[in-house]
Amino acid sequence: MTSYHTPTAPLRERRFPRIRGERHGFALAGSVVIALAVLLPIATILYVALTGSGEAWPHLLRYVLPQSLGTTLALLGLVALGTSVIGVGSAWLVVGYDFPLRRLLAWALVLPLAVPTYLAAYAFGEFFHYVGPLQTAVRSIFGFTSARDYWFPDIRSTWGAALVVTSVTFPYVYLTARVVFLMQGRNIADVARTLGARPSRVFFRVLLPVARPAIIAGLALVMMETLNDIGAVEYLGVRTLTLSVYSTWLNRGSLEGAAQIAAVMLIIVFLLLTAEQWARRKQRFHSARATQMHVRPPRVPLAGARGWLATFALLLPILSGFGVPLFIFGGYVSRRLYQFAEPQILQAFLTSVAVAGVTALLTVFIALLLLNAMRLSRSGYTMVLVRLASVGYALPGTILGLGLLLSLAAIDNTVDGVVRSYTGLSTGLLLTGTAASIVIACTIRFLALAESAIRSGLEKLPPNLDQAARSLGKTANQSAFTVLLPLLKPAILTAAILVFVDTVKELSATILLRPFGFHTLATHVYENASRGAVEDGAVAALLIIATAIVPVILLSGPLMRDRNA
Template sequence: MAGIQHIEAGTRLLRVKHSRHPWLHLVAIALSALVALPILSLAFVALSGGGEDWPHLVANVLPGASRTTLLLLALVAAATSVIGVLGAWLVVAFDFPLRRVFSWALVLPLAVPPYLAAYAFGEFFHYSGPLQTLIRAMFGFATIRDYWFPDIRSTPGAAFVLSSVLYPYVYLTTRIVFLMQGRNIADVARTLGARPAKVFWKVLLPVARPAIVAGVALVLMETINDIGASEYLGVRTLTFSVYTTWLARGSLEGGAQIALLMLVLVFLLLGAEHWARRKQRFNTGRATHMRAYPPRTRLSGLAGLGAVTAVALPVLIGFGIPLLVFGQYASRRLDQFLSPALADAFLNSLVTATATATITILLALFLINAVRLSRSRTTTVAVRFAAIGYALPGGVLGLGLLFVLAHFDNALDAFMRLHFGLSTGLLLTGSAGAVVLACTIRFLALAEGAIHSGMEKLPRHLDEAARSLGQTPSRSAARVLLPLLKPAIFTAAVLVFVDTIKELSATILLRPFGFNTLATYVYENASRGVPEEGAVAAIVIILTAMVPVVLLSGALIRDREAVL
């Protein structure tokens, strides 16, 4: 018996050793190092300065920018928590008119980039905009001095804009928890005589707290990444200060120092998100399809009207206002659809997004396969670190990558001059390839997460069964896993494609001269004070970004738990 156990142990050891591939381990570490280079370069540049800018930054820039950023983060966190949690609770726990429509429509504001929302809100809430014009007509006011109206170009205004398009992150994470656990435990609480409000505060909210924290962490990382909305609304955040310190004062070291401060804040948010995810557990109870789900509470009359209003307002504000404003402007500029400048911007966006999606999907598949085959803790840690790019603000990532590419180009040019008498110039710096590289680093985690989620739904030993029939690991992955992962791969590709179309911060820093994408095309017009001239490009961005939202919405509609 002991001999048989010894043989089995030796067989397992051989199988584990056979499954390890050192080259996969090395490539995974190399990819992690590529992600780490922008961070290391920022630290190097920040520490290489003489420190002459630091007194000015400490006295005049950092206090105000830090207070503004923290206030903005606090307001956005509070607003998105209320909107997201309230919307998730209403569509899961209650039944009211159009509930199924709003259960997926609440996701639509994700199709609107924050900078487009800022331009649209700035026009909609302007003195000459439709809202203030209606107020003056209704109450007979003649001038702005006759009434008070909140200023959208302020920190609370920026928080309102960002919350309007970012709350779906909280809504989605919270809704999943409410569906998987909340309705059943809430039904138990109701059988004990608890009213809906008490069930929400005492039962549902504590259960959903980890999901809420995780969703808010994603919202805050997007808020830190924003530059277009903050700049247009005149809100001087830390991200905005990085650009002004670098471009206005000509201080790379000062901009890098502010960027490092932002990274500390980002890592704190990542720690909070990781803590929340670690405490998040689901009990789906899918042992049988005969399970009876607790019914929703029927709302009618004023209660039903209030529920419809509560879930309709976020959709109308976050998605309806941008679509209305840019749609009106675009309808008066239909000739721009044939504009060569817009055609070039669209082509640049298409090529950049397609290249980024292709490279990112291939890298994500490679990294997932590396973890699966190497079975090494070091490889797993390296792959997780390679996914940190999504947490880096686009401006910070672009700035760090710019330093790395400039150093590489200068070193290569010096080498070629010395040995061959040729000048290579700037090959990567200020090129479309730099934009693709930045977007690949930033959105690699997005692709890896989507594909990994699809793989988790497959039987764990599916590919091992194929290898037991004589298939090599690569052939079993190509013939068995890839066909089954097609939906997850397609979803990941669409998400990366659309996020690259929407990307602004890194593109502004790294794009070559005269190279416009749809995002920078809109940004340039807004910077000149004429956002209406970029309305057609804005509509194209929104319609393109609606693709993954529609796919996600379809998944929500098909969710059996959501419709029972």
Template sequence: MSGIQRIDKAHLESLARSRQPRVKGNRHLSAHLTALAACAVVLLPILSLGFVALSGSGDTWPHLIENVLPGSSLTTIYLLSLVAVATTIIGVAGAWLVVGFDFPLRKMLAWALVLPLAVPPYLAAYAFGEFFHYTGPVQGLVREIFGFQTIRDYWFPDIRSTPGAAFVLSCVLYPYVYLTTRIIFLMQGRNIADVARTLGARQAKVFWRVLLPVARPAIVAGVALVLMETINDIGAAEYLGVRTLTFSVYATWLNRGSLEGGAQIALLMLLLVVMLLAAEQWARRSQRFHTGRATHMRARPPRVRLRGFHAWLAVLATGLPVLAGFGIPLFVFGQYASRRLEQFSSPEVASAFANSIVTAAITALIAVMLALFLINAVRLCRSRTITASVRLASVGYALPGGILGLGLLFALARFDNGIDMLARQYWGFSTGLLLTGSAAAVIIACSIRFLALAEGAIRSGIEKLPANLDEAARSLGYTPRRSASRVLLPLLKPAILTAIVLVFVDTIKELSATILLRPFGFNTLATYVYENASRGVPEEGAVAAILIILTALVPVILLSRALARDREALM
């Protein structure tokens, strides 16, 4: 009994110490400062853009209204509309088929439909441009079959057009819609569809009247992500000759030398992104309503077995998107790379590869560490101000790379010039460009943009842990810092590794911000491919393109394995 009394006494003393009042002004001060500082850094590019846009004389605005904005805005809206329709059709049809029906190769196609996520849009544009070119295999086959001699003898769709760009972007971006819709169909679709069929409804009526309304919030959320990626694109639009608002930002700044004009177009794009974010958030609220009333996933009726013509039609409908979005880029760049094996050891490719790896690794570490600090701040403070700051700090992923790069460039240039002026005035030497003249600017931009990926991955890991785990550690006398380092971090290792991989891969694929912020003579794999494509020789960047695709396959394979482990996907 004496031992038990000593344990109880020690336990009560630890509880008393943990409940002692603290000075409110100093309580978790570092957590507050970290969250507020992260929010300020993310908002810095936006504030910088606004300052530059309003600081001009306004001479370029009439030119923009008359000659640039009407055409670019209409082209952007037209492109977004085509991409939205195409990705919705491909993603929803694929999810409906693999979840509700049984046909040959269904198990393999259920995870293969995610593979196009490994191909950045600009690589897809270069590959499709070569594949459908006059000298490419498709038109060569057409001429051979029908006996045509020249391009004047037949008509062939032009891939270098707005519909062509929409086709290319849809082939690699539809997995966003497929994944969000597939989750809803898995959780609810087959059960309610089976109930509807028992009441005499046919397959088409079940889809249009039952499944589609249930999945509408998930479809809207997926399409919003697709459209934000479309707005972010610069490589595909430029290569295919589509003058979107993103392209106009670069053209106005670089060709006309108007920083103010580029900033003004960027702010207009930002307004469009805010509208898409609002639509995505609305869809998420509606989606929680539907999923919250999902029936149990284990009690699942069997899939409808397709036979004969309908079975192979389903194979074709789910297999063609994989072949187009992943097969064509892999075929084109693999064929070019096989003829240039010496480039794997060339100094240019080796330097671009090393720059990509170092930049991505540093960015991943910064983003993950900052995400851990922010999540810990929310956990400790439980303050609305801190929660709002963390949400604002995560909005960087919604910013197109061009907008983020342009705004950050202005801010970092002012910082470098200010430091240089102080050094000249007080110490008599010039510091030069500390941030804008180095890869640090690229790392800062990617850390801001991909912080949301790290925060989301780690937060999802925390949500899987018991809600009272932290309180249990505190009841044993652990301080908040010790509880985080000794209890939470070891349990969060899988989520942290996932966050590192996601940020690492997305940094390697990043092009829009890197083009603006990279120092002279500094190439990553993405900019190396972009430079060769801009010179009209995308085949010279084939080795770098293959390296990007192989690197990007890592998280896609992890996601595909997760889908394969889902028993509902295999039954």
């Protein structure tokens, strides 16, 4: 008989049995330090925003916030609508129906995640340009000779930004909805159809309510990515809150004003996190027998024109989110193969690899410390601290970069003042404006990613490994190093790859924190696009996409097999 349940704390604790008989104060202390380091940028922004002179508020309230907030909310609404329609529709098509190329498209629908939003914006800008391939084809087909002969939508607008962001972020909703449809959707839909319900009624009255928590969770990720973007909105001329933070600091020289706008963004982030947590509380899990999981209701076959129409419908978002950037940048690179040997590209590539590699190692190490703290001390305080240390992933890079800039500047000034008072020497800026600040920012932002990946691997291990090792005379630390770590190698490698790739793609925090003359692949593309020479950054863009495809390849196996997806 089908049953529904919500996991409770005791169930989760059996996966992390507490190590009794020893004091583990160091684990709690380490968690406190890490949580404070993650929360420091947030606290700094709020402190600067609330304790400043207040001179910037009248200008912000009159000229900046109304337009920026309205544009941001409009962009979030359009992206939410687009990603939910494409993501949910695609998920149900590949789960509930059988049509040509279904298995290949089920995997290919994840490919747009390999394209950062700023790269998609640069590619769409070139694709929709007057001399781009799309308008050139329109003029050739209809015989137009100038722009006055026809109307064409302007990609440099709010709807254009929404199209760009939707094209590369809908897989978040697709993946979360697909998992729910695989676990429950087809079984429930099959029961509803036997009772005489029409397909449209089954979808809207049965499947959507079941998948609503997963859809909201996916949309929360999409909204956070939308808020985080700065390269796309700047290039397309869409003045969002994120862009206002950047321009208020650099153009008006007002850190206080930038912090106040960032504080408004934090409110939006808090609302998104609240909605996501509410969705998790509402979620239910279907527990079926193993034989039921292997034997699912057959898919509805779509033959003839209907089948190819479904194939075309799924092919469109793939071509939009992945095909267009690959076509544009690939075309430019084919005519600039010599750039692979240029010193600028090589230096940017090596810098990206170095920063991403150090960040991946540091992030995985900290994630292991946090999970070990949870394993050794299952107190409520430790759980709260680990969760606080994971909030960095919800922070847009602009907010994190600004908060970290202010925090590191205060730390550097304090150290300099202390050293001056005792030695008369100046230490200068030790962290501010260095590559270390970028590593710190990326570590804070992607710590949740590493912690989640490793924790998923840890939960798959038998829960009594620690007790078995202890019965053989191993201490808690010896058990962790000799038993758990070797078994967690696949999860640790996955976490390191995910953090590495996201760091290579990172732009918003990097452009705020980087020192002079510091170039990564992302900043190289950004600088060329800012001066209207997207083609000169095509090689770097293609390298970023090639790097980001690695996690997609890792996911490709399970995605091609419904039972394991």
